[in-house]
Amino acid sequence: MTELSEVTRDDASLRRFLHGLPGVDQVGVEQRAAGLATRSIKKASKLWAIDTAISMVDLTTLEGADTPGKVRTLAAKARRPDAEYPEVPHVGAVCVYPDLVETAVTALVGSGVGVASVATAFPSGRSNRQVKIADTEMAVAAGASEIDMVIDRGAFLSGRYGQVYEEIVAVKAACGDAHLKVILETGELSTYDNVRRASWLALLAGGDFIKTSTGKVSPAATLPVTHVMLQAVRDWRDRTGQLRGVKPAGGIRNTKDAIRYLVAVHEVAGPEWLTPSLFRFGASSLLNDLLMQRRTQLEGHYSGPDYVTVD
């Protein structure tokens, strides 16, 4: 087997490696994802899944209209998602634009909730490298503990894998201690083969997480795409012993969906991935549905939207 250090030596080596990965059959992976989605998770298993999912949420606001006030509201929710049930775990992180990192950091001091910042000319990534690095450095300097970068899809789709690789390596260097999530924007990659190649490219370049989407492109996260990415981190573990994370983002709105993802994590990658340090949901409205379903489980009747906070 080729040494992984060899495959990143130059563009040609990368291309050979990425194109040598086993193909992904669309129908097969979609069928598997649909099949696994029929798992029926009930009772204690469901409650555990809901709490785990809550702890994996990257509570996200990425709007042009974002303000410090909006971010502070989100931070409060992140710390204590359900005021009436203090045992509800805090979410994984709050995810904001770089200029709002400082607000988030201040609001979350001592909470254990991470602050994630998108960076690298999010969401399109269409800027030069200096800008992307500066974007990253600014967010890190402001206290972000996690950076969600986007890859250069243009370069990827035109086969300039080396360029994509180097850029991730450079951003990773700029991250310092912050964790790097690499957004593949799978909705623009079009094929599962590309998702698998981009996943490996990101892992080779040192990404701590591979993330499906910016949330600004449709389709965003899907179960089969997540399957392919979970296979990538599983195969990476089998090959290197290292554990890397996966983050589906966008389009995951309810508890049923979230549990389907957790089942996929459980059965495709393995139970060791069922932790916020290795799996996150990029979502905004998901959290409230998780909280409502949690109440339903505990209270024995259906809950309503007025019983969880709209933030």
Add this chain to the structure above:
Amino acid sequence: MSDRVTVAKTYKLYIGGAFPRSESGRVYPVADSRGGFLANAAQASRKDAREAVAAARKAFPGWSGATAYNRGQVLYRVAELLEGRRAQFVHEVTASEGVKRAEAIVDAAIDRWVWYAGWTDKLAAVLGSSNPVAGPYFSFSTPEPTGVVAVLAPQHSSLLGLVSVLAPVIAAGNTCVVVSSQDRPLPAITLSEVLATSDVPGGVVNVLTGRTAELAPWLAAHADVNALDLTGAPDSTRTELEKAAAGTVKRVLRAPRTEPDWTREPDMARMRAVLETKTVWHPMGV
């Protein structure tokens, strides 16, 4: 009456493209329709049958893998050569069957080859299908030859009947072992000479002459035979032959108690009987 002594033909078997004598060394006298001696024919043994099956099996990949266009041309070539030897066949059929209309019979036999020659490249379109399955798959079915077919040729119609049972088998891409009419074997051997000099690859058709009742059970039970045509099987043996064929789940083409009227226009039934349907699935995705 000419003073010249004619050169008589020695009738042998046709196996793997060659004309061997029976390994048993046996022959049997063949009489004309009035009981006069016509010739000695080789009396094939079970070992000859075994050799014939082996030859047919060996020829199967090539013949079944040939293009339908090619098989059609090969069959048409048989018709061409048969036309050239029309007089000889008229003579032999007359002698064997004692019929008055032998010309019409030979013409019909030639035309039958032409009819089946035209089928080779239509079968897949007529019997195959694209299957509109309820899912993201491309599914299609194609007719494929079943393999080696043992053909017990009609006992009465020594040429037209023979061609009517043989041509569909090879048109469909099978190879075969034919047991000729027991008492009227000579047209079958002369037809073999036509096949040998046409473009039909050796082994595609193997012809045994001899006692049908002696050879048939070996073919019916032979594990490397895929199908059995009972047309010329003696009435009393048919049930036993079918039972023997069940030992390896052979496709059995049954026949009416009395020989059909071979001059009637055939249909696809004989080809369908020696064709399998293969269904292939593949997902459609990017």
Add this chain to the structure above:
Amino acid sequence: MTMGPENWHYAPAPESRDIANLKANYQMFVDGKFVDGAGEPLKTVNPATEEVLAEVSTASAADVDNAVKVARRAHDKVWGRMPGSERAKYLFRIARLVQERSRELAVLESLDNGKPIKESRDVDVPTAAAHFFYHAGWADKLGYAGFGPSPRSLGVAGQVIPWNFPLLMAAWKIAPALACGNTVVLKPAETTPLTALVLGEICQQAELPPGVVNILPGAGDVGSELVNHAGVDKVAFTGSTEVGKLIQRSLAGSGKKLTLELGGKAANIVFDDAPLDQAVEGIVNGIFFNQGHVCCAGSRLLVQESVAEELLEKLRQRVSTLRLGDPLDKNTDVGAINSKAQLDRIRELTESGDAEGADRWTSPCPVPDKGFFFAPTVFSGVQQSMRIAREEIFGPVLSVLTFRTPEEAVAKANNTPYGLSAGIWTEKGSRILWAAQRMRAGVVWSNTFNRFDPTAPFGGYQESGFGREGGRAGLEAYLDV
């Protein structure tokens, strides 16, 4: 809560057995009525618990004779004369009723057969409905099927079906027979008679004329009476090659039209450029679907040596996630072996695998104490000459062999008296078509496995039987052509 990432288990999510409307007693269905048979009643058992589910009355020789006569009368006086367009509407009705009662049928099937509810729910019952729906449309279009302008029915069809897909096999048999104008006497398997009898009830609800469909539970002796009955014009059998041969023998000389769908030992060929993760899924689906009780199961894995280790490792990881247990639990992937006899056979054959030197790997999944269960098993280092490479195990047991070249793969795949199905996994299109053409098998799944559809003809080469079910080709079995 004691759950954590390492022990997140799925709480039981069972379908309620009440949905099955299980009755204590079931009767034969003859001439549109449920009646007691004169045979010794049988007790059908839930293989997952070994408890008796119900007592089922069985047919005697006289009952068989009566049912055939009833079917003959229904054919000659009613069904055979009815315009195809009218027959079609009855079949459409049956299709709808199967859909409407699908949940009940699914639960009943899982109870009686032991297969996971997700399979009876998502595969067996919907596909059974689809077969009626598909064939309904043929009933008034037979002249377009390529067998001449107005092909005639054969008369009475005697049909004997196995226990692995009880309802689905009944649908495969009854739908084309009825569409072509025949009437039927069907014998469901001894261990799984219940859903076929509910199908009889559905025929009543559809107001199908009495005698068109008759269902006679019983063991092999009833099947034998049926197929050998002089009043039967056509015999269709799905089951073991051994019994198929007996039937073909016993029907010799009878002139009855016969179709056989028998055993298999399918090769699933994985080339080194295959989409490996989907190949793993296909292998798992190929051999563990329905506990491997599938005649077309991909029981021989032929993997190219260069990827054998990698593939096997992935396969073991994946098989380890299969959930064995209560068939009614919606999360169960592998249910119960249908009977003690079958379980014994699987054990005996796997022991031969040990004895002949193959390497056994068994899924670490927990196995219930009660009921007939067999954990998913993979034998590697299997050689062509071993029994587990040649004999049909009909259980969740995979034999893994390797090959080096495409020619070798094809030669090994075809090196069996069977010829029902085959699988090919490669990303190279031309190689798929090359290999598919060379497979001596009636169904070739490329980059997929175990797909079934009423429009796609299904059936075997060689000792896997003859005749096809489904598609235009499948009609031939029920027409006098």
